[in-house]
Amino acid sequence: MKTLFTLVVTLFFSATLMAQDWKYIPIKGTTNAGFEKQSGPVKPISTLPGKGKKGVEGWYLPFTGSLVKESIVVTNKEAYNGDYSLQIKTNPNASVLYKGLLKHNPIKIKSPGRYKISFWVKASDTNAKIKIGSMISKDALEQTLKMNKQGKPFNLGDTKPKVVDLTLSKDWKQISRQVVVTKKDIEAGYEYIIPTLLMGGTPNVTFYIDEFRLEYVMKSTSK
Template sequence: MKTLFALLLTALLSLPVAAQEWMYKPMKEISNTGFEKQAGPIKPISTFPGKGKKGVEGWYVKFSSSFVKESLKVTNKEAFKGDYSLQAKTNGQAKELYKGLLTHNPIKVKSPGRYRVSFWMKSSDPNARVKINVLLSKDENGQVTKKNNQGKPFTLVDAKPKAVDYKLGADWKMISRQVVLTKKDIEAGYEYINPALLLGETPNVTYYIDEFNVEYVMKKQAK
């Protein structure tokens, strides 16, 4: 009897299972995803909130005290794709992750659901920690942002199952985060997502950043 049960169990386990897979639809009209449009030092900008801003087309550094503000430049020294990447080096006082905030201009979205935000990156220190944040705003300049119950900027939560890997090294690697935008957020007027890369915790680390992407994530059934 046990032998028959074991045979039936083995047969059931060997049947093909419809695995859940995902399709990724890139969003259009995202500015300067590969940092190809402006070589050289980052320039002062005045169109986005915050003091001491510096930026390159599509991107800006929000804080005057940013640990990477003075070192940012578009360089052809390294590139994952194309001719250029963004180089950022934390200064000797770097100790707070959010103070290395590199932000993309707000991107308008049409549908609630799951979104994947990704960068290709490499680092001079594999122990350096980075993080991807995604905020919400009601306008294209990111001035009317959603706040949490403590009055701080609201960050979109991770999609399930959570899969985040921010370990860097000497070789190019894609880091990504999947977040969920709800129908209630869009109905409340928060139609813009504000992706940001945090890299201010470890001092004297050089980062190269390339090929930013935002994709709408859809389910599909494997055949």
């Protein structure tokens, strides 16, 4: 009888887990997600938060020490979807990830919880290092960016399944990371997510970037 009871309980929980699914709800407020609004070389941005830095509508590059600056263009050579993608090349001395940093303008969110950040990327070197980052802010201009105890921008942590390494391909591949915004963050006024892509760690690599997404992740139970 005990064995039968254990089997019934096991089957019940297994069925419950199998019935659970995940829903991904796109967040409004992303700008120029497919890099279709401007072609050609990136130019200095005239408005905050990227004022004075090179970029395109919705995006800017605050740190470019690892990049070949003339290579940063919206091009029709490659595209996962639509006609254009963003091309970025690293220089022969590239070794620091954040010195090839692409940032999206802050995106307003409404709820605490899990968020999925994703990009479609292809690279000339499949061993190239790349990382998706995310910070939070109280406003759309990053003037109240959350800082840690050391005074550095606060990076949101991974949720399960934890992403350790992001692997690339010479063909288009979607890379993603999930992060959590807590209820305390929202109550404290941190209602903006700032997605970032760090590419400055490997020399002589050409990246093509397309179709960015920010999605709210919800657990859904099938009936």
